[in-house]
Amino acid sequence: MAFRTSKHDLSAGDTSMEQEHEMETSSPTPTFNPRKLRFADDDFDKDDLQDSPQQKKKWKDAPAISPPYQKVRALRLFDTPATPKTILKTSTTSNCNHLSAAAAAVNATLRDEVFRTTERPRSLPLHNRSMQPQDTANVNPFTPDSLMAHNKKRCRTQIGRENLTVHSVQKFLLSDRSDDDAVWLPNEGDPMREIHQQAPKRLALHDTNISRFKREFMQVSLIGVGEFGVVFQCVNRLDGCIYAIKKSKKPVAGSSFEKRALNEVWAHAVLGKHDNVVRYYSAWAEDDHMLIQNEFCDGGSLQARIKDKCLTESELKILLMHVIEGLRYIHSNDLVHMDIKPENIFSTMNLVANKLATDEQQQCKDEDGMASVYEELQNSENLVTYKIGDLGHVTSVKEPHVEEGDCRYLPKEILQEDYSNLFKADIFSLGITLYEVAGGGPLPKNGPEWHKLRNGEVPVIASLSKDFNELISQMMHPDPNERPTSMSIFNHNILSAVDSKSKLQLGLELTVEKRKNEILINKLRDAKKQIKLLEQQISVLASTNTSELNDGKRCLRSFTRRMRTPFPSHSKFEGLRDRNKNVIANI
Ligand SMILES: Nc1ncnc2c1ncn2[C@@H]1O[C@H](COP(=O)(O)OP(=O)(O)OP(=O)(O)O)[C@@H](O)[C@H]1O
Numbered sequence: 001m002a003f004r005t006s007k008h009d010l011s012a013g014d015t016s017m018e019q020e021h022e023m024e025t026s027s028p029t030p031t032f033n034p035r036k037l038r039f040a041d042d043d044f045d046k047d048d049l050q051d052s053p054q055q056k057k058k059w060k061d062a063p064a065i066s067p068p069y070q071k072v073r074a075l076r077l078f079d080t081p082a083t084p085k086t087i088l089k090t091s092t093t094s095n096c097n098h099l100s101a102a103a104a105a106v107n108a109t110l111r112d113e114v115f116r117t118t119e120r121p122r123s124l125p126l127h128n129r130s131m132q133p134q135d136t137a138n139v140n141p142f143t144p145d146s147l148m149a150h151n152k153k154r155c156r157t158q159i160g161r162e163n164l165t166v167h168s169v170q171k172f173l174l175s176d177r178s179d180d181d182a183v184w185l186p187n188e189g190d191p192m193r194e195i196h197q198q199a200p201k202r203l204a205l206h207d208t209n210i211s212r213f214k215r216e217f218m219q220v221s222l223i224g225v226g227e228f229g230v231v232f233q234c235v236n237r238l239d240g241c242i243y244a245i246k247k248s249k250k251p252v253a254g255s256s257f258e259k260r261a262l263n264e265v266w267a268h269a270v271l272g273k274h275d276n277v278v279r280y281y282s283a284w285a286e287d288d289h290m291l292i293q294n295e296f297c298d299g300g301s302l303q304a305r306i307k308d309k310c311l312t313e314s315e316l317k318i319l320l321m322h323v324i325e326g327l328r329y330i331h332s333n334d335l336v337h338m339d340i341k342p343e344n345i346f347s348t349m350n351l352v353a354n355k356l357a358t359d360e361q362q363q364c365k366d367e368d369g370m371a372s373v374y375e376e377l378q379n380s381e382n383l384v385t386y387k388i389g390d391l392g393h394v395t396s397v398k399e400p401h402v403e404e405g406d407c408r409y410l411p412k413e414i415l416q417e418d419y420s421n422l423f424k425a426d427i428f429s430l431g432i433t434l435y436e437v438a439g440g441g442p443l444p445k446n447g448p449e450w451h452k453l454r455n456g457e458v459p460v461i462a463s464l465s466k467d468f469n470e471l472i473s474q475m476m477h478p479d480p481n482e483r484p485t486s487m488s489i490f491n492h493n494i495l496s497a498v499d500s501k502s503k504l505q506l507g508l509e510l511t512v513e514k515r516k517n518e519i520l521i522n523k524l525r526d527a528k529k530q531i532k533l534l535e536q537q538i539s540v541l542a543s544t545n546t547s548e549l550n551d552g553k554r555c556l557r558s559f560t561r562r563m564r565t566p567f568p569s570h571s572k573f574e575g576l577r578d579r580n581k582n583v584i585a586n587i
């Protein structure tokens with residue numbers, strides 16, 4: 001079996017570090033250099049390697065410019081997902097060492113001060129302390145295609161020192177896409193243009209090392225070990241929430257795994273906001289390892305779930321419905337997962353919904369007869385949500401870079417390096433996953449059984465209906481073009497039947513609506529209370545006013561009486577005399 005793997009990982013990393021260091025020592029002031037990474041592009045490494053000595057000298061002599069490039073075909077910054085543009089709006093950090101271009105942009109205001117004081121972020125490891133902080137950032141190759149490098153019309157820029165004003169950086173990052181043409185395209189003949197048209201390259205992980213894990217997280221337990229990483233359940237010391245933190249087993253910086261690690265982060269950053277894809281929070285490099293902070297899925301992996309018993313058809317429908325939704329979303333971004341399997345499908349048990357149901361149940365016990373519904377919900381198996389995780393093999397269908405996956409789940413065409421229909425490779429993997437978790441496993445790694453499963457000879461699973469068996473074998477069709485799309489599976493009769501909307505779906509919707517109702521009732525109750533309170537205050541005020549009015553009248557009466565008899569009593573007269581004494585003393 002042959003797989004296409006990256007040939008230039010090491011050289012690219014080394015070269016980029018070398019060049020960056022070279023520039024950083026020659027330039028006292030760093031520059032903001034967003035770059036487009038042409039992921040899986042073999043040429044770019046060659047470009048880096050083929051720099052002539054004259055060219056290198058030219059770059060070295062150019063003050064305050066970015067590290068050398070030969071060409072930047074396109075540099076695009078987007079406002080979705082959390083790319084520099086959106087981060088800029090929220091970022092307030094001044095950590096110059098961070099990957100974020102937006103953070104660098106925000107830091108632009110602090111730039112001069114930072115370098116005058118030459119203070120380094122404390123988290124910088126020793127090997128970095130002599131280096132200038134980097135104002136560079138990777139460009140995520142998985143951000144929506146129309147906004148990406150495929151648009152070759154425009155040459156995106158490296159921002160030279162001369163151009164670097166807070167205003168201009170912000171304009172660059174915050175400009176509307178429709179306004180893109182207005183953004184910094186160096187003029188023909190501009191000496192900066194050559195520098196702007198440089199080859200994209202990746203930010204070396206080694207230079208972005210920061211120390212966060214122990215400081216920010218409390219490690220609770222080890223929850224999983226894969227081929228690439230170990231995953232810990234952790235509590236964030238600040239927000240108190242539980243996360244899954246995946247740490248690469250080996251140091252990846254500078255190794256051939258570096259690109260795989262970055263790939264996973266890029267994919268997560270783009271995809272990790274769908275309900276059926278494991279949610280992503282952040283990622284960083286530490287001690288040359290890659291760490292990814294993800295949503296913690298309390299139900300563990302599907303693999304662990306089927307250890308004791310296989311899934312029933314109704315459970316399979318829910319699994320299929322969730323995973324196909326996740327896949328549909330991934331595919332709609334022109335990306336493919338390429339490693340769908342039970343170990344990479346995680347589940348959450350909707351504890352929140354469970355708890356909500358319990359609370360609601362207690363609150364509404366006698367009010368609306370919903371107790372039985374909530375009880376059913378609470379005990380329902382259907383409260384599970386499946387999520388696609390482990391995005392380390394995600395690749396773009398436009399520029400596929402297929403890494404070796406788990407051959408038990410891959411279709412034949414992928415192993416034959418036919419990447420013409422990658423969407424359908426995911427469909428095959430999901431089909432064989434369903435087959436396994438329904439009781440067809442364990443799956444063969446090779447041999448005649450392996451071939452049978454890929455030649456259209458999928459054994460019927462007795463516990464499943466005819467329709468479901470047919471769907472599985474259709475998904476595992478030897479010809480990728482004959483396999484259904486994620487969209488057609490999503491709309492398949494099996495899933496559109498009422499019961500496949502599942503108690504989960506219906507129950508959750510009901511719970512959410514009840515919750516909303518509850519909130520509105522509480523608000524109404526509060527509003528009524530407020531109105532009552534206000535009414536009371538008004539009536540108190542009104543009565544106070546009446547009594548004050550009466551008091552006023554009384555005062556007026558007594559005053560007029562006093563006017564008639566100026567010193568009605570001895571004591572008052574004493575008081576007046578004393579006051580006069582004070583006045584005289586003050587003078
Ligand atoms: N977010 C999460 N919540 C709960 N458990 C998780 C989570 N992420 C990972 N795990 C557990 O850790 C295991 C390994 O994680 P993952 O698949 O991401 O690692 P990997 O090294 O990339 O795996 P592979 O061998 O497939 O390349 C999973 O099978 C799962 O049991």
Ligand SMILES: [Mg+2]
Nearest residue numbers: 226343344390
């Ligand atoms: Mg995995």
